[in-house]
Amino acid sequence: MSDFHSYQNPALTTDLVVFGYQGKTLSVLLLNRKSEPFKNGWTLPGAFVGLQETFSEACRRILASKLGLPSIYLEQLYTFDGPQRDPRGRVVSVAYFALVSQGKLNAVAGQMANDVRWFPVNEIPELGFDHRLIFDTALERLRAKIRYQPVGFELLDEKFTMPELQDLYESILGFPIDRRNFRRKLLDVGFVQPTGDKTEGLQHRPADYYTFNKQLHPQHFHLNL
């Protein structure tokens, strides 16, 4: 990383937009930088990618080291190659976005590196490089994608209730949805299946648990919410 400009090809990095959903809030993982450029500022987690590594492998490596989470949902987002995006020189970033569920997150809570923090998507601080653009692109993609692919489940536990799922959809999409219509639509499409058990210990009527139907063809189906 020192003799940056001696390479004949642009340097390659990957940057990660990791979304998590906790306490009815959609959040993103940010990294507090310890070195220049943008020292002490916030950026997306990322890393240089070497000759022997694919971008998704590099992402897994970052996820494992920062979160102890090697296996979560990961998808290529876009490649950013503005010539001025990195003050050190020409760096091309292949950005990915990842979704992490509450359950997986709790299971490894202690392993999270202490220079990373979750920020609600409405309270993102100023970001270094072009990471604000990358973040915006990722959020837009997530919002579009949740309408026609079952990615919401990646942000919840294996078992979840309809109100939980609906809260998630509402916080991602940003508008309220009718409870009865929401439930009917998801069941009609075959997204979810009842497990048979219910919540317990709450001071009100228990909610039925559902799971995501993994038999479903991974095709597009519009939810029209």
Next chain:
Amino acid sequence: MSDFHSYQNPALTTDLVVFGYQGKTLSVLLLNRKSEPFKNGWTLPGAFVGLQETFSEACRRILASKLGLPSIYLEQLYTFDGPQRDPRGRVVSVAYFALVSQGKLNAVAGQMANDVRWFPVNEIPELGFDHRLIFDTALERLRAKIRYQPVGFELLDEKFTMPELQDLYESILGFPIDRRNFRRKLLDVGFVQPTGDKTEGLQHRPADYYTFNKQLHPQHFHLNL
């Protein structure tokens, strides 16, 4: 390109999937290679990208040299980084897809390099590298995109008739559409505007000409065809 492996970063290329629509057929531009690897085989046009150039600039350069077409619709598709995708070593390709209209194509017909040819999308020969995968990805993207963004117009002339537009949609989507419903939907959404003039010299009733409504917000709107 000779001391390929001496770089410390993977080499970067861009590959282009250029779609054209001629004679009611959607076609793709392929290049007949004059050198190894895949000598005399067909591939997508592409080029190495240097330190001083962005990917989209490299695409424009290829489009200009192969087609004499510097300004056509261009969009980043996906980044392909399989470690074995190029037999020469580690090469990462940021693929783009482009759409070229009949009119622009005719205007520069003579300038097309003689090692490139149009192939109907149903008659693609075997392709070198991972270009079959890139092509499939591009066609899938175009099919999805035409349903909610006005990209079809990029493949037609400035002025076009409803039957022309419908033929285009049918050849991209691969199924027939009701003539009356198609017309009504496009007019309702505000995609197109009548110009007032009509076709001439045909042996049947003239068709009204329309243009794409460029005032339309570039947002998503589902056509639900």
Next chain:
DNA sequence: CCAAAAGTGTTTGCTTTACACCCATGT
């Protein structure tokens, strides 16, 4: 028995689909 949140059906309006006849032009 009260508070809190979850479960459940029906009606209305809108969007989508299906469908057939007349019209303008050139020969």
Next chain:
DNA sequence: ACATGGGTGTAAAGCAAACACTTTTGG
């Protein structure tokens, strides 16, 4: 006048949206 392909409206069905009351639990 005929052959060719383009233009137009309506009715039926399916889908989405709006809406309120009953149920289960814990305190």
